[in-house]
Each structure stands twice: as C-alpha cells, then as structure tokens.
Amino acid sequence: MKDGYDPAAVETKWQRLWEERGTNRFTLEELRAAKDPYYNLMMFPYPSAEGLHVGNIYAFTGADVHGRYQRLRGRTVFEPMGFDAFGIHSENFALKVGKHPMDLIPSNVANFTRQLRRIGGMFDWTHSVDTTDPAYYKWTQWVFVQLFKAGLAERKEAPVNWCPSCMTVLSNEQVIGGECERCGTAVEQRRIAQWFFTITKYAQRLLDNLARIDWSEKTKKAQVNWIGRSEGALLRFPVIDAKGTETGRVIEVFTTRPDTAFGATYMVLSPEHPLVDKVLDPGLIAPVYAYRDKARQKDLVARQKIDKTKTGVSTGGYCRNPATGEAIPIWIADYVLMGYGTGAIMAVPGHDQRDFDFATQFELPIVRVVAGPGDAASTPLAEAYVGPGVLVNSGRFDGIDVSESVRVLTEWAAAEGWGEGQVNFRLHDWCISRQRYWGPPIPIIYCDACGPVAVPESDLPVVLPRVENFKPDDSGVSPLAREESWYRTKCPECGADARRETDVSDTFLDSGWYFLRYPSTDFDDRPFDPTITKKWLPVDSYIGGHEHAVLHLLYSRFITMALHDLGHVEFEEPYDVFRAHGLIIAEGAKMSKSKGNVIVPDPVIEEFGADTLRTYLMFLGPFEEGGDYRQEGIQGPYGFLHRLWDSVTSAVEGTPDPDVERKVHQTIRQLTEQLPELQYNTAIAALMECLNTIRAGGRAFVRAEVAPLVPLVAPFAPHIAEELWERLGHSASIFDGPNWPAYDESKLAETRVTIAIQVNGKLRASISVAKGAAEPDIVAAARAENSVSRHLDGVSERRVIYVKERLVNFVVG
RNA sequence: GCCGGGGUGGCGGAACGGUAGACGCGGCGGCCUCAAAAGCCGCUGUCCUAACGGAUAUGCGGGUUCGAUUCCCGCCCCCGGUACCA
Structure with missing residues (x-):
C-alpha cells in the first residue's frame, strides 16, 4: 500500500466523504442531544467579488484548528459559517460594475462557499446564515422591534458625519482622522433625524462585565478606552446680563477637575451649542455667526487636528463663576466639542493646556489655583500645571491637597446647589440609520396620528424591494424614499395612511446577533430557540480580527445584554472567550490590491494542497501576532507532510525505541499544552522535530512510533490525517471520537x-x-x-x- | 500626544533569569533517479585561526545578578489603534 502522497486525490476523497457521511453537520435532533457541546465561532466574512485571500484563510484556519482539536478531545463541536453580505461594500461594488447586488451576492457567496469547502474547514453548511436573506433579516428587524419596544431605540436629530462621496451618513467610528473610512473623502457635518440605539445606557455594565470575561487583554483595553469612563462633576454657571443680574439661564459644564473652579476665568461653548444665541451680545452677531458657519464647514475634519493655535470668538455674554462670584466672559471655540459632555466647558487656563493655549492666544486671565512642590500662590505659569500639589487662590479651600480636593469641592458645590458629582462616558449612542439601499429596511411606520410605530412582528420581514436605480444622490434621502408604491402603507395601529421608514439599518446590527441564529436556523418561526440556545450558548470560543475589537464586539455585547434584560436569553455576555488573530503580510509588506501582492489560495492549493497551505499558515508565526507569507517557505510544511505520509505508509510493526518513544510523548505533551493556547507555530515545529527524531539518520522506524503523529497533525492537516488514519486500520473518521493521544508521564523522563x-x-x-x-x-x-x-x-x-x-x-x- | 504590540542570523521565527538562534526557508556540498517530483546525508550568525581554540553577538545607553533576549531605569526606531474627551 505504499504509494506517493497526492494531496489533490486525498483532499477530494475526504471532502466527498465528509459530505456524504455528514461528518461536520448536525440535524436538529443532534443539536438537541449533543454531549459536551462546544460552540466554535469565527467572524463571518463579507463575500467580496474577489473571493477569499490568505488573510481570511489564515483566520478561519486558526479557528478551525481550534475546533478540530476540541473535537479530537471529545467535545461535540459546532462550527458554523455565514455571510455578512449587506452594506456599503457590496452596494458600492455593485454600482461600480453596473450590476444589482441581488444578482451579485449569490455568486459571491457560491464562490466563497466553494473556497471554504476547499480549505477543509469543519463547517456545518446546514446551519449557515446570509444576512441578506429575508429569512435572516426578518429576525434582524425583530431585534430592532424588541429594542424599540423597550425604549432602547430613539429617533433624534443629531449632527452626523456626512460623506459627500459615498453620499451617506457615517458613524463616528467610520470617520478616520476626519476622513471617510471607506473612500478617504473629507467628511462634512449634517443634521438628519435618525434612529439610535441607546447603548450609552449600558456603558457602565459594558465596562464592568469586561472584568469577568476571558478575552485578550488588548481587546478589553480597547473597549475600556472606547467606553471612556471619566469621573468628575457637573457644574452650573449662571448667565448674567450687562448689569450683573442673573438671567435664569445656566451653562452646564462637565469637568474632571471641579477643584479648580476658582481658576475658571472664562467659559467656552461649542459653536453649535444651543445657548450661543441666548448669551450673544447683539453687536457681535456677525463675527459669532461667521465663526459658527466656518466651524460647521470644517467640522470633524480640521477640528480633529490638535493644534496649539486655538481659534474662537467672544459672544459678549457673561456668567458668574459660582466659586469666586466673579463675572467671566463666554466665548465660543471649536476646540470644545458638542458631542462630549455638555458641549461647554469652564476654562481653567492655569491647569489645562488647551485652555492655557487659548487664554494666551486671546489674552484672557490665567490664575494659578494649584501650587506644586516649591510653588507659591503667585508663582507664574509658563504652561498649564497638572501635577500634584495643594489648592491656592481658592478662598477657604487653600491648602487642601489635590488628592482630596476634587471630593471636597464637589461636596461644596452640591451643598451650595450649583453642582454634583457625575460620571461621563466617551461612548456615543449607536446610530443605526443608513440613507442607503443595501440593507434591511428599518421596520417602522410613521403615522401622523400615532407617530412612529413598529411594524407588527407578524408582518415581518419588511422585504427590501428590488430597486433598479439605487444610486444615492446628494438629496441625502434613502433610495427607498423614491419608491412611493413601497413606502405608502397603512398605520398598523389606526389604519390611517402612513409612510414606511425608508432608511435601512447598519450592518453592525446584522452581525450584532448572528451567533444567536446559527444553532437555530432550523426554526423559521423564531429567531433562536430557547432550548437550543441554552444548550449551545454563550459561544465557547470566538476568534476574529482585532479591527472589530470595539465596534462589532461592543455592539454584539450590547444587543445580547439588551436581549437578556428583555428575557430572551439567559446570559449577558455572548462570548466566553475571545482571541484576536494577527495579520498576515506578504513578502514583508502589507497585502493590498494596489501593491499587487494579494495571495489568493486557489493556485496554492492547486500546487501544494489545502493541508500544506493550512499547516504553512499556522507555522508562519504566532497565531495571535500574524506573520509574513513568503512563497518559498511553504516548501517546509509540504516536505513535512510528504515525510509524514512516507513514514506512516512504510512503517513496520515492532517495538519502539525508548529514546524515540520519549520524544513522541514529549511531543504529545507539548501539543496538548500549546494547542488550546493557539500556539500553533511552535506546536508544528515540535511535530517536525519529532518526525526528524523518528527518521533520524535513516533509521528503520516502527508503526507505534509514527502512529501518534496522525491525530496530532489532524487539526492542521485534516485530510491527510483522515487518509493515514484509515490506512492505520480505522474505519470511522478520526474526528468521530476522542482520538487525541495521551502522554505517559513515566515515559517523558530523560535518562x-x-x-x-x-x-x-x-x-x-x-x-x-x-x-x-x-x-x-x-x-x-x-x-x-x-x-x-x-x-x-x-x-x-x-x-x-x-x-x-x-x-x-x-x-x- | 496618548494606549497597545514589537525590534534576535541572508529571511520567517524559537528560547521557565541558566548552553541564544529550536523549527523552517534560502544557500553550499554530496547521494538517489533515465529524468522530474518527492526524499536522504553533511555544513551554514559574524570575526580571528591551517587547525585546536578563541573573540564577539538579541535596536542604543546604563543598572540589578554568579549569570539578562528575558527584570529595572533612560533613549531610538517600526507596526497597529486612537485623537483638542474637558
């Protein structure tokens, strides 16, 4: 039975047998009855027209190796795969090639599916999802309706980022350095009424729960920073008129340093702050309005450039500093952002560098209220002082150490009635409206009498109609708003003429709950079955790219938490374990279409086989750090699999050499320790070393020496492992049983x-x-x-x- | 600027504070073969030496230690994220 290793023959054979035998798929009954279930999830791809590149393959292979290892350990592993096919990518591509996304997506999905089967992923294709399938987005709309009913969806007019090239609104997250994430065009500001999920209501819980989930520290840290909790106080500064009399209006500011209130020598409102008109000296209307218009134009573009040179204008208005009792001027400046805190600040130039720069620029008074070691109350400031020290020039609070001054001054402000402690978050509400075509319509109907009404669940899905002209225009309205026959409808509550919401939802909503759907795709009358969900979730292992560390992962945590509160799921956190894989570069450079160094898997599989590609990708470098794909390097794993084949097929019966046997057991131990930790590169090196030992100097090796390598290599190279397993005399799949070898402590010891x-x-x-x-x-x-x-x-x-x-x-x- | 992660042979990368460079690529020499594919054997950080053997070496500069790629302090550079967040 000795013959050469022919990857194509072996891989074709086993992919066919897996399919015929249903090795990787579950019936509903099997899902219900599964022993020791293990939900192995990986981030589903956006099915582009180009097909998968090795970057995708790398991520999926790493996750698949993990799933196969768990399966060899005896777990029942559910490993689904799906397609995140809605969104601006598909829509823009369709526009570019002049085709309809409804025609493009199916062929892209078919191509992806072919490629994913070809790399030997352990996917259950009977539990796949496609976010553009009405049978799926029916439930995406259902999720929206649940959140709407719970008061977690709000419609509000808000300044939003507008990309003049994509002609669409972008979330703050999609604006990178003032430019559109997708096309790089400078982003402008517009005000549009949109739907938001009030994720900010969950900010504290989203933060707190991080402590008890097993995620890479890096990812948790990114979420902590994104949520951006900061403790401080909300202070109220009464607006006064020219005579010094209080007008009844109040400027609220959030500050982390209420203890420096005595040093607040002026106020700054964001240019778009609603109080600007109220405090404005009529004589200054022209310059203030001019400044505001200028700020609006460059909003979120130039405003994100940190510049020592500050700009701003005085409003001519004043308010009273409640700490000192003195009148201080009110300015507007674009370094104060409407989107954070209250959109207004008390400026303390002595102890905030931005305020210091501004005060210097406009010759506003700078007062020291904190003295560092060696400073006197009158020591002049060359820059803002933010270090330790004691309060000075602060009336009866002089001498209090800064370690307690925040607390003391907050208590004082509260007692006096002009402030209280407050916690503020950087996190914004999640805007889910998209003025585009290629997404699930937001299931809302507007009725003049009843207001916005959710589409009744029995009427879902609201099917996205096939619209031939879906190109956005600069009116800013959604393409669906041009389809009168579609949007005209009756109010579900009162029956009056009404109008559908014509915006579609963000793709992050599609991916915000997809992991709940996979195990329940057998049901078309419910989004996820309670029993199945209880059995399989939360997800045991989630592997994906770190580019989703904040958005997708935070949003899906939020959706899960909300569904938990509404009684739909029993857990708050969707993913027990999350690990981010690294990035693959090619020949030392980032892979990109423009560089022309994108590696596509098909020709590589053609030449070397999927097992070699998988093994090579996992061998390149540490999985969580990525690696450099070099064309020549694949020879190593290729040769290794050839030698493995040769060794197993030509091994004879006999007694293992004790030294070789020790090496084998050491290798089993190393892999058993390293595979759960995703330390694939060193695990493969250990396998190679072990095989080198077995074959050292051309010695005659025996079957008992090489046989354990077959299950050890199986997670990486499943096809050759199956074939060799069969040749070793097993009739069932190597993956149908706890076939991971055990190591014997007594055989590990060196002599x-x-x-x-x-x-x-x-x-x-x-x-x-x-x-x-x-x-x-x-x-x-x-x-x-x-x-x-x-x-x-x-x-x-x-x-x-x-x-x-x-x-x-x-x-x- | 801030927050992460890194800087080790020609290259990708290994190294519980204990023989730096595992494993692999590439290179050099040889074997097998009609030939190719695959395989097999040996050598391969740098410098000095005919050799034995030495010296030197993990971004740079200090420190702790019998001993530092690893720990501490101060720099430089690269990659990723983030950005006037009050």
Whole structure:
C-alpha cells in the first residue's frame, strides 16, 4: 500500500466523504442531544467579488484548528459559517460594475462557499446564515422591534458625519482622522433625524462585565478606552446680563477637575451649542455667526487636528463663576466639542493646556489655583500645571491637597446647589440609520396620528424591494424614499395612511446577533430557540480580527445584554472567550490590491494542497501576532507532510525505541499544552522535530512510533490525517471520537541530561551526565574538562553555582 | 500626544533569569533517479585561526545578578489603534 502522497486525490476523497457521511453537520435532533457541546465561532466574512485571500484563510484556519482539536478531545463541536453580505461594500461594488447586488451576492457567496469547502474547514453548511436573506433579516428587524419596544431605540436629530462621496451618513467610528473610512473623502457635518440605539445606557455594565470575561487583554483595553469612563462633576454657571443680574439661564459644564473652579476665568461653548444665541451680545452677531458657519464647514475634519493655535470668538455674554462670584466672559471655540459632555466647558487656563493655549492666544486671565512642590500662590505659569500639589487662590479651600480636593469641592458645590458629582462616558449612542439601499429596511411606520410605530412582528420581514436605480444622490434621502408604491402603507395601529421608514439599518446590527441564529436556523418561526440556545450558548470560543475589537464586539455585547434584560436569553455576555488573530503580510509588506501582492489560495492549493497551505499558515508565526507569507517557505510544511505520509505508509510493526518513544510523548505533551493556547507555530515545529527524531539518520522506524503523529497533525492537516488514519486500520473518521493521544508521564523522563559548564558566566563546555547524578560528582566532572580547567588554573575560585540538571558556573577572580 | 504590540542570523521565527538562534526557508556540498517530483546525508550568525581554540553577538545607553533576549531605569526606531474627551 505504499504509494506517493497526492494531496489533490486525498483532499477530494475526504471532502466527498465528509459530505456524504455528514461528518461536520448536525440535524436538529443532534443539536438537541449533543454531549459536551462546544460552540466554535469565527467572524463571518463579507463575500467580496474577489473571493477569499490568505488573510481570511489564515483566520478561519486558526479557528478551525481550534475546533478540530476540541473535537479530537471529545467535545461535540459546532462550527458554523455565514455571510455578512449587506452594506456599503457590496452596494458600492455593485454600482461600480453596473450590476444589482441581488444578482451579485449569490455568486459571491457560491464562490466563497466553494473556497471554504476547499480549505477543509469543519463547517456545518446546514446551519449557515446570509444576512441578506429575508429569512435572516426578518429576525434582524425583530431585534430592532424588541429594542424599540423597550425604549432602547430613539429617533433624534443629531449632527452626523456626512460623506459627500459615498453620499451617506457615517458613524463616528467610520470617520478616520476626519476622513471617510471607506473612500478617504473629507467628511462634512449634517443634521438628519435618525434612529439610535441607546447603548450609552449600558456603558457602565459594558465596562464592568469586561472584568469577568476571558478575552485578550488588548481587546478589553480597547473597549475600556472606547467606553471612556471619566469621573468628575457637573457644574452650573449662571448667565448674567450687562448689569450683573442673573438671567435664569445656566451653562452646564462637565469637568474632571471641579477643584479648580476658582481658576475658571472664562467659559467656552461649542459653536453649535444651543445657548450661543441666548448669551450673544447683539453687536457681535456677525463675527459669532461667521465663526459658527466656518466651524460647521470644517467640522470633524480640521477640528480633529490638535493644534496649539486655538481659534474662537467672544459672544459678549457673561456668567458668574459660582466659586469666586466673579463675572467671566463666554466665548465660543471649536476646540470644545458638542458631542462630549455638555458641549461647554469652564476654562481653567492655569491647569489645562488647551485652555492655557487659548487664554494666551486671546489674552484672557490665567490664575494659578494649584501650587506644586516649591510653588507659591503667585508663582507664574509658563504652561498649564497638572501635577500634584495643594489648592491656592481658592478662598477657604487653600491648602487642601489635590488628592482630596476634587471630593471636597464637589461636596461644596452640591451643598451650595450649583453642582454634583457625575460620571461621563466617551461612548456615543449607536446610530443605526443608513440613507442607503443595501440593507434591511428599518421596520417602522410613521403615522401622523400615532407617530412612529413598529411594524407588527407578524408582518415581518419588511422585504427590501428590488430597486433598479439605487444610486444615492446628494438629496441625502434613502433610495427607498423614491419608491412611493413601497413606502405608502397603512398605520398598523389606526389604519390611517402612513409612510414606511425608508432608511435601512447598519450592518453592525446584522452581525450584532448572528451567533444567536446559527444553532437555530432550523426554526423559521423564531429567531433562536430557547432550548437550543441554552444548550449551545454563550459561544465557547470566538476568534476574529482585532479591527472589530470595539465596534462589532461592543455592539454584539450590547444587543445580547439588551436581549437578556428583555428575557430572551439567559446570559449577558455572548462570548466566553475571545482571541484576536494577527495579520498576515506578504513578502514583508502589507497585502493590498494596489501593491499587487494579494495571495489568493486557489493556485496554492492547486500546487501544494489545502493541508500544506493550512499547516504553512499556522507555522508562519504566532497565531495571535500574524506573520509574513513568503512563497518559498511553504516548501517546509509540504516536505513535512510528504515525510509524514512516507513514514506512516512504510512503517513496520515492532517495538519502539525508548529514546524515540520519549520524544513522541514529549511531543504529545507539548501539543496538548500549546494547542488550546493557539500556539500553533511552535506546536508544528515540535511535530517536525519529532518526525526528524523518528527518521533520524535513516533509521528503520516502527508503526507505534509514527502512529501518534496522525491525530496530532489532524487539526492542521485534516485530510491527510483522515487518509493515514484509515490506512492505520480505522474505519470511522478520526474526528468521530476522542482520538487525541495521551502522554505517559513515566515515559517523558530523560535518562541523561546535558549540563552546561560556565566560568564566570561564559560557556566553556557541556557534559552529559546520568539524570540524578549528585552535585559533587557533576562539579568534579566539570572541573576535569580540559576546556574548563584551563580557565580555572592560576585563579582563585570564589563560588560554584549549580543549577539542578542545567548548569555549573565557576565564579573566579 | 496618548494606549497597545514589537525590534534576535541572508529571511520567517524559537528560547521557565541558566548552553541564544529550536523549527523552517534560502544557500553550499554530496547521494538517489533515465529524468522530474518527492526524499536522504553533511555544513551554514559574524570575526580571528591551517587547525585546536578563541573573540564577539538579541535596536542604543546604563543598572540589578554568579549569570539578562528575558527584570529595572533612560533613549531610538517600526507596526497597529486612537485623537483638542474637558
């Protein structure tokens, strides 16, 4: 039965058998009855027209290796795959090639599916999802309706980022450095009424729960920063008129340093702050309006450039600093953002660098209210001082240390009635409206009498109609708003003429709950079955790209938490474990279409086979860090699989050599430890080393030596493993049973150890001794070595360091 | 600027504070073969030496230690994220 390794033949055979035998798929009954279920999730792809590149394959393979390992350990592993096919990518591409997304997506999905089968992923294709399928987005709309009914969806007019090229609104997250994430065009500001999920209501819980989920620290940290909790106080500054009388209006500010209130020498409103008109001196209307218009135009573009040179204008209005009782001027400036805090600040130029720069620019007073070590109350400031110290120029609070001054001043403001402690979050509400075509229509009907009404669940889905002209225009209204026959409808509550919402929802909503759907795709009368969901969720392992560390992962946590509160699921956190994979670069450079160095898998599989590609990708570097795909490097794993094939098919019966057997058991131990930790590159190196030992010097190897390597290599190279497993005499799939080998502690121990001999920390020799040899004997043997004794002659020995079974170090001098 | 992650042979990358460079690629020499594919054997950080053997080496500069790629302090550079967040 000795024949050559033919990857194409082996892979075709096993992919066919997996399909015929249903190796990787579950019936509903099997899902219900599964023993020791393990939900192995990976981020589903957007099915582009180009097909998968090795970057995608890398991520999926890493997750698949994990799933296959768990399965070999005896878990029942559910590993679904789907397609995130709505959204601006597909829509823009369709526009570009002049086709309809409804025609394009199915062929893209078919191509992706072909490629995913070809790399040997353990996917259950009977539980796939496609977010553009009405049978799926029916339930996406259902999720929206649940949140709407719970008061978590709000319609509000808000300044939004507008991309003049994509002609659509962008979320703050999609604006990168003032430019559109997708096309790089400078983003403008517009005000449009849109639907928001009030994720900010969950900010504290989203933050708190991070402590109890097993995610990479990096990812958690990114979420912590994104949520951006900061503690401080809300302070109220009364607006006064020219005579110094309070007008009844109040400027609210959020500050993390209420203790510096005595140093607040002016106020700054964001240019778009609603109070600007109220405090404005009529004589200054022209410059203030001019400034506001200018700020609006460059909004979110130039405003994100941090610049020492601040701009702004005085409104001519004043308010009273409640700490000092003094009148201070009110300015507007674009360094104060409407979207954070209250859109207004008390400026403390002595202790905030931005305020300091502004005050210097416009010659506003700068007062020191914190004295650092060695400073007096009158020590002038060359820049804002933010270090430790005590309060000064702060009336009866002088001398209080900054470590407690925030608390003391907050209590005082509260007692006086002009402020209280407050926690503020950087996190914004999640805008889900998109003035585009390619998404699920937001299931809302507007009725003049009843207001916005959710589409009744029995009427879902609101099907996205096939619209031939879906190109957005600069009117800013959704393409669906041009389809009168579609949007005209009756109010579900009162029956009056009404109008459908014509915006579609954000793709992050599609992906916000897809993991709930996979195990329940057998049901078309419910989004997720309670029993199945309880059995399979939360997700045991989630692997995906770090580019989704904040958005997708935060949004899906929020959706889950909301569904939990509404009684639909029993858990708050969707993913027990999350690990981010690294990025693959090619020949030392980032893969990109423009560089022309995008590696596509098909020709590689053609030449070397899927098993070799999978093994090579996992061998490139640490999975969580990524690696450099170099064309030539694939020869290593290719040769390794050939040698493995040769070894298994030509091995003879016999008794294993004890040294070789020890190596095999050490390898089993190493893989058993490293695979759950995703340390694939070193695990593969260990397998290669083990095979090298088995074959060393062309020795005759026996079956018992090589056989354990078959299950060990199976997660990486499942096809060849199946074939060799069969040739070893097994009739069932290697993955249908707990076939991971066990290692024997008693066979791990070395009989001899190599001891390094150093003199003053420099290696001079190494000796081999029997394990368990006594220290004095080892030191004596070490001393006897020529290359050691030569360095000990004529010098005085001060110390001898012995590290058990490792080294001897003679310290001389 | 801030927050992460990194800087190790020609290259990708290994190294519980204990023999730096595992494993692999590439290179060099040889074997097998009609030939190719696959495979097999040996060598391969740098410098000095005919050799034995030395010296030197993990971005840079210090420190702790018998001993530092690993720990500490101060820099430089690269990658990713983020950005006037009050």
